[in-house]
Amino acid sequence: MKIATWNVNSIRTRLDHVIEWLTDNPVDVLCLQETKVIEEWFPRLPFTKLGYYLYVSGQKSYNGVAIASLQPLTDSIIGFNSILPDLDSKWDEQKRVITGMLADICIVNLYVPNGSSVGSNKYEYKLKWLHLLGSYLQKLMQTHSHICMCGDFNIALEDRDIHEKVNNKNHIMSSSAERQALKSILSLGFADAFRKFNQESGQYSWWDYRAASFQHNFGWRIDHHYLTPELYNRAKGCITDTIPRNKQKPSDHAPVILEI
Amino acid sequence: MKIATWNVNSIRTRLDHVIEWLTDNPVDVLCLQETKVIEEWFPRLPFTKLGYYLYVSGQKSYNGVAIASLQPLTDSIIGFNSILPDLDSKWDEQKRVITGMLADICIVNLYVPNGSSVGSNKYEYKLKWLHLLGSYLQKLMQTHSHICMCGDFNIALEDRDIHEKVNNKNHIMSSSAERQALKSILSLGFADAFRKFNQESGQYSWWDYRAASFQHNFGWRIDHHYLTPELYNRAKGCITDTIPRNKQKPSDHAPVILEI
DNA sequence: GTGCGATGCG
């Protein structure tokens, strides 16, 4: 079974790329981030035609997540609030979390806040949001043994996940507090699927549109699959597909495919 | 010799269409309107590669005219002011006129103001501008016998130049005052090249982007070549090429080609 | 650099 994650930077603008990719790569599950569209305007038909069921959470202009699955999900939930009912519902205003059940696997599709710059209000929001994500997962793990948490984490955990030029601790996506916040979540019992198979540096999933970053491979590995132990043991591979990043008007992210 | 006129609605956005069209239709002269770009940013190279000399007058976002010619023009002038030195230079702030000499032919390339709606300030501006154009041509005719005045006139002179649905005298582009202003100019000694060869209605050069106008041929003939008598006698044909209007993301205008 | 939205223009 293949579960892919792809920040598409607008599903409407990237529709042709995504559908072409899905045609060539009929993964069982595709987790999308930054769809940038309300549910009603999500372009469902091209996915349906390929046999995918869609589970969508979206807003205007920003954020937005969705899961496309060849098998119908037996359950899907949007946001933090239904699992964390005491949480102020403002934390679900930004559409960044969608969770779905596929057989015994709980798929948590995330678009972690970017955080803008270290020390900014958005940075504080990111850290707080990551803390809530920890609470969400802790609660989820009480009832689900097999969790695949994937998406755009906007955090590169290790120095080998960043091209050298911007490898510093005060940079957004690699600051100590962000890494610590993510590690704290992972300590609940998650392991990075990609690093089970590949220890190399230079394996990125995102390249800034500016300064021809992709051409120089000045990228970051910020799109991840984190798995609970049994799933991690079952994992057969995890690769990044850079083909779509070479197209005209690409997303700035490449899809990452987990096989279990 | 072929002299074409084409309102391209942004030369940067339409560059591929224009260059492809010029490759297939290597007219001697192409008069462009609504280039929507300052001179420095006009995409010259693709024209140069096809062997065209360029004469450009542009501004940011709006208006803008240019002449591309296989032979170098022996003279070119921008705006009204150099011929009407007493005129307030504010009348050349909008880049709507460029004039060039090719052998003994004076080519006046125009983008006449649209006028917005009958009675508006912009309508008054259009009428005043047309009056100034008359003065400009009168002066020009003192020294030039052969004038080809072409471009987007934003006026349909006769009812047969408009699809029936909007054929009324209070509509912008067909109101009596506009038609009268243009007729007054033509009375200086100009004749409509297109009507030398084609008396039919339904022969349009512009179709609104809205309401699938082109599909229904709900158009207007507002792009014209007006010729002084000897040129008019020499004219061998004048046709509208609707092929580019069928492309993806077309200009709302089609090119019109005069052969003399 | 790229996408989205709002606004102005036609």
Place this chain on the structure above:
DNA sequence: CGCATCGCAC
């Protein structure tokens, strides 16, 4: 409806 600008986000 399409283009251009601007401000914002990333």
